[in-house]
Amino acid sequence: MATDKKTKLKARLPRGLVDRGPGDIAATQRMIDTIRAVYEHYGFDPVETPAIEYTDALGKFLPDQDRPNEGVFSFQDDDEQWLSLRYDLTAPLARHVAENFQHIALPYRTYRYGWVFRNEKPGPGRFRQFMQFDADTVGSASPAADAEICMMAADTMEALGISRGSYVVKVNNRKVLDGVLEAIGLGGPENAGRRLTVLRAIDKLDRLGVEGVRQLLGDGRKDESGDFTKGAGLDDDSIDFIAAFLSNFVKKISNKRFFSGAGATSFMGVPGTYTRDDHKKLSVWHDHLAGNPIGRDGVQSLWDIINLCREAGYREDRIVVDATVVRGLEYYTGPVFEVELLLDTKDEKGRPVRFGSVGGGGRYDGLVSRFRGEPVPATGFSIGVSRLQAALQLIGRLDATPAPGPVVVTVFDRARLADYQAMVARLRAAGIRSELYLGNPKNMGNQLKYADRRKSPCVVIQGSDEKAAGQVQIKDLIEGAKAAAAIASNQEWRESRPAQFAVAEDRLVDAVREVLDRHGVRWG
RNA sequence: GCAGCUGUAGCUCAGUUGGUUAGAGCGCCUGACUGUGGAUCAGGAGGUCGGUGGUUCGAGUCCACCCAGCUGUACCA
Numbered sequence: 001m002a003t004d005k006k007t008k009l010k011a012r013l014p015r016g017l018v019d020r021g022p023g024d025i026a027a028t029q030r031m032i033d034t035i036r037a038v039y040e041h042y043g044f045d046p047v048e049t050p051a052i053e054y055t056d057a058l059g060k061f062l063p064d065q066d067r068p069n070e071g072v073f074s075f076q077d078d079d080e081q082w083l084s085l086r087y088d089l090t091a092p093l094a095r096h097v098a099e100n101f102q103h104i105a106l107p108y109r110t111y112r113y114g115w116v117f118r119n120e121k122p123g124p125g126r127f128r129q130f131m132q133f134d135a136d137t138v139g140s141a142s143p144a145a146d147a148e149i150c151m152m153a154a155d156t157m158e159a160l161g162i163s164r165g166s167y168v169v170k171v172n173n174r175k176v177l178d179g180v181l182e183a184i185g186l187g188g189p190e191n192a193g194r195r196l197t198v199l200r201a202i203d204k205l206d207r208l209g210v211e212g213v214r215q216l217l218g219d220g221r222k223d224e225s226g227d228f229t230k231g232a233g234l235d236d237d238s239i240d241f242i243a244a245f246l247s248n249f250v251k252k253i254s255n256k257r258f259f260s261g262a263g264a265t266s267f268m269g270v271p272g273t274y275t276r277d278d279h280k281k282l283s284v285w286h287d288h289l290a291g292n293p294i295g296r297d298g299v300q301s302l303w304d305i306i307n308l309c310r311e312a313g314y315r316e317d318r319i320v321v322d323a324t325v326v327r328g329l330e331y332y333t334g335p336v337f338e339v340e341l342l343l344d345t346k347d348e349k350g351r352p353v354r355f356g357s358v359g360g361g362g363r364y365d366g367l368v369s370r371f372r373g374e375p376v377p378a379t380g381f382s383i384g385v386s387r388l389q390a391a392l393q394l395i396g397r398l399d400a401t402p403a404p405g406p407v408v409v410t411v412f413d414r415a416r417l418a419d420y421q422a423m424v425a426r427l428r429a430a431g432i433r434s435e436l437y438l439g440n441p442k443n444m445g446n447q448l449k450y451a452d453r454r455k456s457p458c459v460v461i462q463g464s465d466e467k468a469a470g471q472v473q474i475k476d477l478i479e480g481a482k483a484a485a486a487i488a489s490n491q492e493w494r495e496s497r498p499a500q501f502a503v504a505e506d507r508l509v510d511a512v513r514e515v516l517d518r519h520g521v522r523w524g
Numbered sequence: 525g526c527a528g529c530u531g532u533a534g535c536u537c538a539g540u541u542g543g544u545u546a547g548a549g550c551g552c553c554u555g556a557c558u559g560u561g562g563a564u565c566a567g568g569a570g571g572u573c574g575g576u577g578g579u580u581c582g583a584g585u586c587c588a589c590c591c592a593g594c595u596g597u598a599c600c601a
Binding site for chain 2: 118120123328330410443463464465475477481483487490498
């Protein structure tokens with residue numbers, strides 16, 4: 001065999017991918033169960049689609065010959081058609097709905113979770129394979145469908161143990177920013193490039209702050225490493241106008257250049273008034289976009305959604321209007337949502353870590369109709385389970401305690417292996433998680449060390465003495481660990497045999513169960 | 525993609541202006557203790573110092589390139 005170091009294959013994991021152990025898996029499972037319970041409660045039904053789709057169904061154009069895997073993992077089928085790993089759960093759902101349109105009763109309320117894949121640079125909470133939990137309402141254009149998604153997102157966060165005030169659901173409408181861009185003269189196809197630059201700049205508000213965004217909207221910005229990012233080249237008036245939409249506090253500006261006059265009303269009679277109230281915020285935006293039909297449409301849509309949320313009792317501490325929510329995915333047509341964690345996240349060296357949003361979504365009225373002639377409105381939302389889990393883990397808010405190990409039946413006398421295996425069978429038949437020690441049984445110490453490392457609650461021992469007396473020894477490892485603190489010498493430790501007792505063979509199951517009950521040990 | 529920083533034992537790291545045989549803590553294995561986890565003590569294994577090439581009598585240390593990781597930045601359908 002080729003076992004020398006030169007030829008030995010190196011075991012390694014591609015970057016952005018992780019192996020997951022029992023603690024992670026259990027934590028994910030708990031999160032999934034919690035989210036599913038909320039979605040079911042809201043009347044959503046599960047449906048699942050595969051991880052692979054035809055590339056064109058995902059809305060991605062055919063892969064570039066030079067870089068076929070840019071952003072999405074793609075490959076060619078036997079018949080040379082391009083296939084891709086899904087990069088979200090929304091596009092596959094749209095395909096599923098379009099393909100099964102006859103059999104689906106609209107409005108269709110549905111949820112699913114699964115792994116999705118993105119071929120991007122990984123970072124904290126950013127993986128190339130990660131889990132999303134998605135919910136959608138297909139076939140309703142009502143703002144009530146959007147409002148419901150927002151409320152469900154808020155409820156889900158709280159169900160996951162993230163207290164009110166530690167998260168916020170942010171709502172925006174693409175049309176508000178479209179209107180803003182049009183108002184400052186960036187409408188029309190000839191300005192598409194600059195519009196994109198402006199939207200990218202706005203998207204960075206949470207990282208760079210208002211000043212950083214202003215620089216990006218203007219001449220450009222130089223970061224700490226000295227790297228220069230070219231700006232959008234807007235003039236000060238335009239930047240002021242955009243900035244009026246950026247803050248959670250709304251400033252009414254008095255720049256006449258962008259006011260049509262018609263329909264513009266003063267806000268509380270005072271220019272430069274600040275507010276946190278979403279209704280006031282929206283009325284200011286409404287005034288700013290008075291002469292702009294697209295922008296007013298967007299404001300009206302937000303007004304409808306936020307009213308429904310407020311009437312249902314969801315206030316600014318849970319759902320807010322925020323014009324800086326851009327969202328990258330192009331298929332969103334109007335309302336967009338984002339859930340942000342407000343908790344401070346620090347890495348192991350105490351440095352702040354930015355996780356960004358842990359969930360997002362929006363209305364995608366064009367996605368299903370791509371496959372059909374008719375318009376099919378839809379709105380939905382995805383929770384980034386993997387990212388949220390990584391964030392909660394980092395701030396120590398995730399119960400990562402591994403489940404207790406099994407009861408271990410030790411092997412004292414190799415010739416009596418069958419007897420020990422029979423004991424294990426009895427325990428298992430009684431519903432107790434248990435196993436036979438399968439390592440080298442040459443001494444008891446190793447077997448107990450193994451059980452200790454397995455986090456076993458107790459072990460079963462039967463040597464020749466016990467066998468002769470028709471008994472088994474049960475050693476309570478949890479109790480024993482506590483007793484260990486008081487014992488200093490090894491001699492004493494071994495002679496006292498802490499937390500160990502003998503019972504008749506036929507009482508094995510009962511005695512083990514008593515030990516488990518005493519410590520509240522439960523599996524699954 | 526671009527820039528900066530970092531690669532030394534399984535893990536966390538030290539290693540002087542370039543100078544003999546590269547260290548520590550933790551972990552691991554063995555023993556004291558052959559019918560019992562922990563603690564203690566003693567011993568042991570484990571390294572092509574990220575890779576390749578160069579400068580030098582001599583390189584973990586200096587230089588070039590490459591690879592990987594981290595951070596920032598860009599992109600993200």
